[in-house]
Amino acid sequence: MPTVTLIASGKRFDAAADETVLEAAQRAGIALPYSCRGGVCGSCQATLVEGDCRYPYNPPVGLSASARAHHGILLCQAVPCGDIAIQAREIASVEDIPHRRVETEVAERRMLAPDVVGLWLRPVDGEPLRWLPGQYLDVVLADGKHRPFSIASGPRPDGLVELHVRHVPGGGFTSWVYDSLKVGDRLTIEAPLGTFVPREDSERPMLFMAGGTGFAPVKAVVEHFIALGSRRPMHLYWGVRTTEDLYLADLARGWAAKVPTITFTPVLSDPDAAREAGLREGLVHEALLADHPDLSGFDLYMSGPPGMVAAGRDLFFDAKLPEDRLFYDSFDVAPDVLAAILRGRAGIHGL
Template identity: 45%
Template sequence: MTHRIRIADSDHAFDAEEGESVIDAALRAGLMLPYSCRSGTCGTCMGDVVEGSIAYPDGLPPAIDSQQDSAGKALFCQARPASDLVIRVAEVRDAGDIRPRRLPARVEHIEECAPDVRRLFLKLPRDKRLPFLAGQYIDFLLRGGQRRSFSLANAPHDDERLELHIRHLPGGVFSGHVFNDMREGALLRFEGPLGNFFLREDSDRPMILMGGGTGFAPIKGIIEHALYIGVDRPMHIYWGARARQDLYLDHLPREWAEQHPHITYTPVLSEPAESDGWTGATGFVHRQVVEDHPGLGGFDVYMSGPPPMINAARQAFTDAGLPADRLYYDSFEAAPE
């Protein structure tokens, strides 16, 4: 049995499956409601039940008392609809609606993806979760007040662990630590989520998503989120790298393109090795985008990667007719040492 949930004072509604919490159902529908711990201990997700009734699987959660419950308040991370509902809660409409926080995290797993790329998986404390929009980033807090920024590569619904793609930069303080000294179980501190690079869900325009190097990380998160919420408008993924080994998760976009007819994938190598046996696109990735789409006026373009790629692409895409307000980007600036 499913129950229909409508958000008061908005045109948003979604369905919850039997036994599914309101927060989980909203996330599955692509709506972001406030939450933090998702265990009923922080109270961030509290809102009002305007119509209908809810139930808790294990009695009242710690962050709500009987008086609040009687007054129609509810913790939506734990509340299960017992009927159709009308609720009142502040939706997260854009990145400004999410307040960055400072949190600890443990390194749960380190995966070698390429000679100079590591995939880092972080686990938050048991009573903490990080609400974020697909494509945002976090800042690791280092000694001496230094920070290092890395994009989240997972989608918001898949928040059991945080995924980051770390490229080894010569002389890099944090990346050098990741490659040479970091071990699973290490404790880190970070602040986030940050940034305005995220999927605009209210658009119906076809999308071009372009990543350079580890700029694939936020593109991955955006695509996984789009697939999860059922976005079916055309998506053309471009991934630019030097050689074949630098397409460190190449199987993922290939699988997306094979499984979803509205997704196209074009990898582009700027310096393929002779041993690569490369027969695909070569050169600069932004030039391949314009070659394939000489008129960009009807697109939304998302791109992330190193500043030279971003700057060159901005000019090229503008020349190809892309409106400035339809270009969303995240420039991977190297931090000064």
């Protein structure tokens, strides 16, 4: 059985046959970074220092050519060929929370925007779910497939789990949520997942960038820092198309009104809507970079559509953001759908 050594901490764990490094680490109770689990977002990137890996599942699409040249690997897809040693970030804060499968009931369902449904789920067994602000859950469908959604708050006294679900045209689960799901319906979930969590071991000012329903985990993290009474400056950018997509703008404006260290900048990609509302126009990552062209002194949290995350990641590193100060969740489709899409592309492009 291959052994994986984490160079920074010296921790070691074994990987079973055909097991990815990420799965093996999770089995050993070690938290390494990840988001999409499909090989596309790049958030699980690490450096292979010794040994070799193969990619029997999805190709490592999220690895840039330069990362490959510098021995980068994607932990969610890489399977060790023998003993390996890697340089990877560990996220100790998420390690102690048990991962559970829980039956829930829809306690509340409300339209937040024309294509965004707010859901509030209550565990049926009455046992509160544990998670850290910013983490996500998987909804387990009847056929066993999973659909990931960020939890839009930290744990609440009433035990409810808040989700912001965008309707994806042609999407099976989100279309059902949009068209048919009602209060009292049951959903099976697995939680908590993900490593988009507050980093409290820093005094640096923070930038937050959300695209669409990427606001959900950002909301949870910002609320966490507010509850802590943090004095670190926080500048939140929320990019959407028109004002009706800014479905919790009043909440964000309320944070900025109450907490002098918080600034909120909504950014609309539709120029007419931006002009009409007197709001910032353009792409959200461009607005952030126009205000903060040198990112070397910041921690940056971002969450939302894969295109926004990928564009932001590259440009933020160009603007001197150190790689270990960027934390992100990329709202890719579920791993099984990504695999099907990539298999389809393999047929066409020989990926």
